[in-house]
Amino acid sequence: MTSIPVMRKATFERDDFDEMCLFTGVPVKRTSKGEHAIPRWLIDDYELNRKRIEMGWPGSLAGIKEFRPRADPTANGTFGDLENRVKQGETSLDLLHLWQKKISVGMSLCHWRMAQNAHHPLAPVDFDRRHLVFALEDFRKDFKKLSDRQPVPRGGSTLVLPTSVPGGWLAHLFGATIYSGAAHDVLMPFGLVAVTHQDKLIVSVFYDPERKFENSRLVQDWKTLKLNECSNAPRIAAALAVVYSEFLFVARTDDLDTERERFNTMLKGIGYQLGLEIDPNTQQYQLRRPT
Structure with missing residues (x-):
């Protein structure tokens, strides 16, 4: 008999998420090192140490150094081997997806931690903790396969x-x-990470088990619209916002059988998280105004 998955209140109504290893969920002591949610080699190679991360809400900013959750050294080393393969461009789409999932989960966990800090001058808004639990459990299940040297098929889309x-x-x-x-x-959770490395844009969309985003018009229009030749990051962000919003709108309408959230509202929200203000009627965009 197959058991139905449930999430009980005790699983998410808690405040110790940041005391656990990002990879295993086992309690670990705080150290000065931790795990770089945004890979250290990416920070060093592309001189990102002073970069500030927009957190998707007005006035919410964080420095790169704030995205460091706790990690067990052994587990961190295991994932470090994968990190090195990504750096060298020597890994599969499945493992690229896992690598980007770690970035997303690590950043989300740190976002939650900063939101709990009443003294953080630019703290982001809190979010539903059930989403954090869902994301952590999903990533840790995949990491367990990696550490056991088992295949880790991607549960979403990854494009290069x-x-x-x-x-x-x-x-x-x-x-x-x-x-x-x-x-x-x-x-119904959603998430996307995009990173540029070695003249490639790696885009991962999570919670897309049928990998529908891999057949989106982003792929079809990439070279037609000369996005491959574009060095303007906001234009790339705008393209991602439009196509990902289309993907989410269809997924929500199909799976939830509802159109409660209008597409225009969704596009504005997605664009804002990507640092843009988008006019849904014209799809014209500009950089998000500081507040």
Whole structure:
């Protein structure tokens, strides 16, 4: 008999997420090192040490050094082997997807930690902790396979596209749709990471088990619109925002059987997380205004 997966309140109504190893979920002591959610080699090779990360909300900024969750040294070393293969361009789409999932989960965990800090001058807004639990459990399940030397098939889409955007450009967005019904509510998470490295744009979309995003019009239009020749990161972010919003809108309409959230609202929200203000009627965009 197959058991139905559930998430009980005790699983997410807690405040110790940051005390656990990012990879295993086992409690670990805080150290000065930790795990770089954004890989150290990416920071060093592309001189990102002074970069500030926009957190998707007005006035919410964080430095690269703030994205360092706790990690067990052995587990960190195991994932470090994968990190090195990514750096050298010597890995598969499945493992690229896992690598980007680690970036997303690590950044989301640090986002949650900063949101709990009332003294953080530019703290981001808190989010539904069920999403954090879901993301952590999903990543840790994949990491367990990696550490056991088992195949880790990607549970979402990963694209590798030629790009002229300088290396080290990073885009991250995440969130969840919550649909309240008569008996219970449904949480539908979403997430995307894009990184430029070795003249390639690596885009990973999570929670896409049928890999539908790999057949999106982003792939079809990439060279037609000469996005491969474009060195303007905001234009690439705008293209990602439009195509990903289309993908999410279809997924939400199909899976939740609802059109409660209009496409225009979704596009504006996705664009904002990517550092843009987008006019949904014209799809014209500009950099997000500082607040």
